[in-house]
Amino acid sequence: MPNSASAYGSDYVRWRRRLTDHAATAAAALTTILVLAPLLAIFGYLIYRGAGTLSWAFLTRTPAPVGEVGGGMANAIVGSGTILAIACALGVPLGVGSGIYLAEYGRNRLGNLIRFTADVLNGVPSIVVGIAVYALIVLRQKHFSAFSGGVALGIMLIPTVTRATEEMLLMVPHSIREAALGLGVPEWRTTLSITLRTALPGVITAVMLGFGRIAGETAPLLFTAFGNQFWNLRPDQPTAALPLQIFAYAISPYDEWHRQAWAGALVLILLIVGTVAAVRLIAARGTVKGAA
């Protein structure tokens, strides 16, 4: 029986391997910390600057007139919710639908054209999307609205969801599709109930990434949702949104508004994190043990 030194190399080799192993682990840990640091720093700083102003009133009241202390961003929170709901109602079905087309039938020139268009749209500056929607909808309707803001954000959501859905569907092994087709399941049913279902966790992650991105967008809302200092629940009227309110307050000359802007930013982050966590939780329910 060989002794351990000859089986696994000399002491020197073993020592060197262990050192390399530790060094690589440490490097990986360090980069993880470096990646997480900005996020934690931003979050920590927001709590530091915003938590003091955060109160029940801030979450339930509309903005106070200039010079008065108090008031809140309730209308902006609800407005952001409305606009994002419209954006998702538009962007998610269109994005998932075109992603399915690209993955399952898109090996042709039309597919390549759609892929190219989606990638270009992904790179269009958000303010340009805002101006386009302003010209297409706001000018025609002759007023700002939550609807036009939702359309602008929805357009920004489409390319992200499209390309991610395509990628996720292509990762589903062909054998899974064949299994369903071989059982006499129609093709459309196979795509929706098997392929899309198998890729769903990835698609949800992609939708949430896109959601997080558009939830904080300000530029496309400047000339669409426009903002509003008062309650408005009608989607065809100018509507407040958290990023707009934060922007307006942050560039104002008043200390009280600056404090409110910090609190607003904290609320915005919490709402995004909360939504993503809630969606993940709901999506995780109903999965079985050992599912791939």
Place this chain on the structure above:
Amino acid sequence: MGVGIEVGQLSAWFGRTQALFGVSLNAAANHATAIIGPSGCGKSTFIRCLNRMHETNLEARVEGQVRIGGQEIYGSGTNPVELRRRVGMVFQKANPFPTMSIYDNVAAGLKLNGVRNRRRLDEVVERSLRSAALWDEVKDSLKKKSGASLSGGQQQRLCIARALAVEPEVLLMDEPASALDPIATAKIEDLIFELKQRYTVVIVTHNMQQAARVAEFTAFFLMGRLIEFDQTQKIFTNPSDKQTEDYITGRFG
């Protein structure tokens, strides 16, 4: 009950490459027919033509006649989706639906075709898993565990149960045991023995002993052509064709 399969002058292509050249053979009802031959000889293509899976490949094309239970499956009256419910398939690599429980995997064929009756589903799931000799191993975790969490051999039997659940008349098996160890393989072979009482089985295999063990009839394919088709015993003891003999005796392939 199983039904007979009559194949006449079947040719198949992938794009410009011809994979099958005028194959004609009859597979008897309620018997197992083995398809043997070296890699790339068209075995898989052949059985994929029997449930029209071949044409799910966009470049694929088929010519010739295939009659299953007297019905011409390439006729204008045949819907490939309905055909595949009558002609079940088990693939080389076990392919359970990864997001579904064991129960849902077996029930998938019925559920996805609109069957909602809980009692009927329960019944079919138990019967299919029993037929696939898997019931005793999974009955306590039917809805708790994913199909993908089973062992390789169990997964393949799960796929057989899933195919049986839609009550086919024919069962096509494309090297169902090639990725399994000898014990799991023996279980699958025993199973085929059971299944051919009720179904017509066509099995592609690389393993000649397996063909000899499970099938009454054997077809030998070479380069897309049917070289010889006869009773298994005859093929392995006294083949009529020199090429068959060379293959059986291990001179090539």
